[in-house]
Amino acid sequence: MAETLIQCFDGHNDILSKIRDEKNLDPSAFINGFESAELDLPKAEKGGLIGGLCAVYPPSVDLQPDENGVYPELLLKDATKPTMEMAKLLHDIEKLKPERFKICKTARDIKEAIKAHQFAAVFHIEGAEAIGENLEELARLYQDGLRSLGPVWSRPNIFGFGVPFKYGSTGDIGPGLTDTGKKLVRECNKLGIMVDLSHMNEKGFWDIAKLSDAPLVASHSNAYHLSHQSRNLTDEQLRAIGKSKGLVGINFGVKFLREDGERNRDTPLKTIINHMRYIVDIVGVEHVGLGSDFDGTTIPNELHDCSQLPKLVAEMEKSGFNHDEIEKITSKNWISVLERTWGE
Template identity: 55%
Template structure:
């Protein structure tokens, strides 16, 4: 495409690399490029659904062993390093083998160019930086390799922060904030102009980052706690801070983060996504809400089977009153603006 339509989607979070890595095999890159009948995202379905790009997360899964409080165990640094480098290598292979189908973007200008030429605009993101040591040397190395966004934690503790456990109903006021290592990490991210994602931070960690960071506050795949009181969702006070810094919230399609009851109800209508958009727009304005699907990482409404069905959501947004420039802000414009401000390019 040469001109972006209002409904072209740049998405704040997906876990396609995790899905491809878990299924394994030497053809993992080709399965993304050529398409397959599993999961939510591959290149053919992205093109069909006008999904023009997004933050591609590297996440090291925990063993499914919970403690008495429902907390996930933290992987070792060695395990995290092996998985992180494997997924990063997979992303690079996809870029090479796709021959222009996917572009690893290091700047907002790269994103615009990719979207305007029909390439999938991919941003290298890490969700939970257990692979990085206290010396932060790997952070600098990965930045040189294209890393432009991190979530310091997933919903488990590491040397940098606590992470917010999955609880419903619950506030995010669970556990301590950043460690001394975590504060150094945030300062280094500001120095390198790496975006810091708050979606899995607890309340104390959120406010520690707000005090330290000079960049827009971003929750890439979270929803309004005022509608769905899940610990992973963003409170009104946090929303106000996000507005004050020029940041945004990417709406998560996960039914347990959308549903006021917290249930995994696949029949949840797409209007519930619009309800969260409305709440954030009413609270902090149209410039501070976007999409953060969590494709391939959570249970989404049956009405969106995969990325190919995104036009159903943009149609519902349009029916809800978000059209023209306002729709474009939600679908891609706000993300590009915030990334440009954060990265400086």
Template identity: 50%
Template sequence: MTADLVRVPVFDGHNDILSRLMREGVEGAEQRFLQGQNNVHIDIPRAREGGLAGGLCAIYVPSPAGGLDANGDLPRVELHSAIDQTISQAALLGRIEAQSEGAFTICRTAADIRKAMEKGSFAAVFHIEGIEAAGPDLDIVHVLHAAGLRTLGPVWSRPNIFAHGVPFRFGHDPDIGPGLTDAGRDLIRLCNRLKIMVDLSHMNDAGFRDIAKISDAPLVASHSNAFAVCPHSRNATDWQLSAIRDTDGLIGLNFGVKFLHPEGKADPNMDISVMVRHIDYLVEHVGIDHVALGSDFDGTLISQKIGDATGLPRLLTALRDAGYDEESLVKIAHGNWIALLERTWGA
């Protein structure tokens, strides 16, 4: 790898900093993020050092205690608990913006993202990963959309009233469990009407296929990798990649080592070349205009060769050394995400 690191602004498709901050205590969480703290992947100082210009900030409700159910699935989240935790994390997102003195901007349009990046403000998009806070009436989706929600994943990797999230299984494809419920179909149609991007990263194969039939929007897997390189149930099969390509969609590279390593190893010293191998495969199958980054920062184990947001230039340098030109690097780093969101949300 060359000594000169590539410095291109990155807009990233997935981080879990909100739920991580909440786990560590809501008191002072805003300033911990804005001023910096130990043992996180993202905060404002790290973002500035690594060129992380923004991304999809996920609201995630942890699974209740108790282990797997009789079907081997993680237990469902109770509605009222999910509502409470969703509102708390959404409020934290808003307080970070309010206390940031312009360093952090919640973006509702692609134009907002561009403006925030131009002025050096972290361009945050309000995302929900598994919308357990919604009942079958979907009323809260309207409320959250009015509050800035612009992307959501119907499920995390557990069942809910909308679908059956794909469980974490290495050596097994995502063809596990049933597809969308009637409520799930209603949710996808509502997202299309409201121009909310639907994230397929935690969908099983049946749910993915149902959404492909129903949705009139580009298909997106915000933080998934190539199943052909790492046969993990969370990764995208060749059929799913073709569906993403054919709908002018996008897939974002997940930095989690267990979704990257060809043998499924949680190797904290995994080489960046494995990430490049996934990018190469994705580009080959969906095209350079449909591949981006979806780090899963603060939500999974990431190789020490990247470490945290400050390591992003090392990945871009590895891609350049592998033959990607400057135009391609800009597309992967941020251009493809902004273009995809513009296609989904409208001008």
């Protein structure tokens, strides 16, 4: 008899961008799978990945960062088309195979999808440049199923200052939320849209911590103490997330894991476990999950796609996590924090 896989629910992937860039927005690419994808349905089923937050990311296109790593702002008119294309792609995947893929708007939806052996997808936006100052687009996107939103990617916009990618620096770079950004956070709280802190700079993080009445969530971030990347979280930030009954999703990106910050695929899975254990010790095991960043960054060779997630589970067992702790980190904690955030 085949061994039962530990179920995994993941806090961040960029497969929609991958399909947009390589497969011309073809929804069958996700259902049937393709070689260069780190996450598609066949690989998910093989690895026990039952669902996750699927990011809609408007790319910077030809915009280049300055000498400090700061990107120019992406304008509303340039962000709208890719955002809407990828949102439609998510729905097209569901229409193509509704018995195997479901866009989930509630924690109950997620639980029902898991029971029905459907991939439980949550519509997430990473970089809210397709939303204007009056926030009219936010209400429409919510009706379209949006339930999680990162106000910024690592570039400034009308809502705040996305932290530049910078090794050897904390995230204390640039100003905090704008007045429009504060308005966005309040409206997300009102609607029950999770606000993702993973690309927020430090001042913006603390603005949201002060303003928001929802759990603080960083969907794909690691511990600054172990890897001095600007995108990683300080101990003080980690403690604030734990106090809010929020969650940190562990990012598999090697440059966010390694002490030297290098983009080196020959990074052992133990490095992921080190971040996991460090953050668990600060926030508690109930507030840590997975935030792979599949198809969005460079991940270790051993974990070359989501079919290999059982290797990570085996490494967790080897490192002393018990079965209950593993189930919490790999899936249950994400479902619980979404339940709390969405007001169920």
